[in-house]
Amino acid sequence: PPSAAEPAALAERRKTRQLMVGPVGVGSDHPISVQSMTTTVTSDVNSTLQQIAELTASGCDIVRVACPTGDDAEALPAIARKSQIPVIADIHFQPKYVFAAIEAGCAAVRVNPGNIKKFDDKVGEIAQAAKEHGTPVRIGVNAGSLDKRLLQKHGKATPEALAESALWEASLFAEHDFHDLKISVKHNDPVVMIRAYELLAESCDYPLHLGVTEAGPAFQGTVKSAVAFGALLRQGIGDTIRVSLSAPPAEEAKVGGQILQSLGLRPRKLEIVSCPSCGRAQVDVYKLADEVTAGLEGMEVPLRVAVMGCVVNGPGEAREADLGVASGNGKGQIFVKGEVIKTVPESKIVETLIDEAMKIAEDLEPG
Numbered sequence: 320p321p322s323a324a325e326p327a328a329l330a331e332r333r334k335t336r337q338l339m340v341g342p343v344g345v346g347s348d349h350p351i352s353v354q355s356m357t358t359t360v361t362s363d364v365n366s367t368l369q370q371i372a373e374l375t376a377s378g379c380d381i382v383r384v385a386c387p388t389g390d391d392a393e394a395l396p397a398i399a400r401k402s403q404i405p406v407i408a409d410i411h412f413q414p415k416y417v418f419a420a421i422e423a424g425c426a427a428v429r430v431n432p433g434n435i436k437k438f439d440d441k442v443g444e445i446a447q448a449a450k451e452h453g454t455p456v457r458i459g460v461n462a463g464s465l466d467k468r469l470l471q472k473h474g475k476a477t478p479e480a481l482a483e484s485a486l487w488e489a490s491l492f493a494e495h496d497f498h499d500l501k502i503s504v505k506h507n508d509p510v511v512m513i514r515a516y517e518l519l520a521e522s523c524d525y526p527l528h529l530g531v532t533e534a535g536p537a538f539q540g541t542v543k544s545a546v547a548f549g550a551l552l553r554q555g556i557g558d559t560i561r562v563s564l565s566a567p568p569a570e571e572a573k574v575g576g577q578i579l580q581s582l583g584l585r586p587r588k589l590e591i592v593s594c595p596s597c598g599r600a601q602v603d604v605y606k607l608a609d610e611v612t613a614g615l616e617g618m619e620v621p622l623r624v625a626v627m628g629c630v631v632n633g634p635g636e637a638r639e640a641d642l643g644v645a646s647g648n649g650k651g652q653i654f655v656k657g658e659v660i661k662t663v664p665e666s667k668i669v670e671t672l673i674d675e676a677m678k679i680a681e682d683l684e685p686g
């Protein structure tokens with residue numbers, strides 16, 4: 320059978336250059352990493368570090384912090400030093416903060432060429448400083464701040480315009496013999512975004528950071544991002560991902576991790592197989608599934624738990640999972656590794672499943 324890391328259904332990863340964002344390898348030789356961005360005022364070092372700790376616990380691999388002011392730039396050394404995961408400084412408008420971030424020991428800098436005045440003239444200096452410190456640069460093109468020249472040429476932020484903007488800036492870095500680049504071309508429309516990344520993937524071998532920008536509140540943003548990333552990851556395109564949600568960043572990291580787990584691109588941890596319930600359900604499946612999910616949250620071992628409402632598909636799914644319940648007549652048959660170990664009343668299903676999950680987890684290595 321295919322391994323979890325290379326499911327047969329996905330195309331091989333697009334071959335890219337490799338780079339290191341702190342200790343995290345980025346590119347086709349490395350696992351796809353999940354990013355998010357803090358929402359605290361960066362200069363509030365304690366709050367920012369607190370949020371980074373929450374992100375780390377939520378499965379985030381790399382964090383980005385905004386750097387709009389001199390106070391934020393001054394906070395970067397402490398944040399970069401104390402963060403558990405590599406910190407990327409996100410710079411718009413002020414090239415001086417690019418240099419400050421590099422000096423501060425940030426693991427990378429993200430620049431948006433579309434809103435840094437005369438960016439092209441500064442590429443040489445940025446390349447020089449980044450080279451001296453071994454700092455990779457992300458060229459982060461965004462539909463909302465596309466380079467005016469490209470906007471005039473293409474009329475709007477088309478896939479071609481987004482890709483051309485990023486490739487132009489990358490070529491300027493290449494002229495200075497700087498290639499430690501990662502590229503993103505974000506758009507709020509998954510259809511435009513997918514095409515832009517496909518164009519980039521055909522035209523360069525830089526690692527790509529995927530994102531649907533301004534994707535919206537949690538529900539819409541999750542769906543948009545999952546669909547767009549799925550379409551690209553299916554083709555082997557994408558080396559880092561960020562789910563943008565109008566929701567706390569830890570949610571972004573969880574959704575990002577779940578997208579990768581769903582495609583088998585990150586080891587699966589807890590997986591709840593629960594039925595949607597229907598007129599045949601003889602227990603409250605929603606409640607059971609929610610309570611089991613909450614009770615097992617944070618479990619670090621691969622564990623498949625089936626929560627099924629009746630005997631139609633219940634015994635089959637419960638038998639296939641590590642652990643499961645098939646319900647009927649207000650009772651639950653508890654399955655462990657395919658065998659019925661006991662039958663308990665509905666009120667005891669959740670606690671029995673959690674107890675049994677804990678026993679199985681003790682025998683499993685973290686996934």
Ligand code: SF4
Pocket residue numbers: 594595596597598599600601627628629630631632633
């Ligand atoms: Fe309905 Fe039973 Fe299937 Fe759940 S397992 S959806 S209750 S038929």
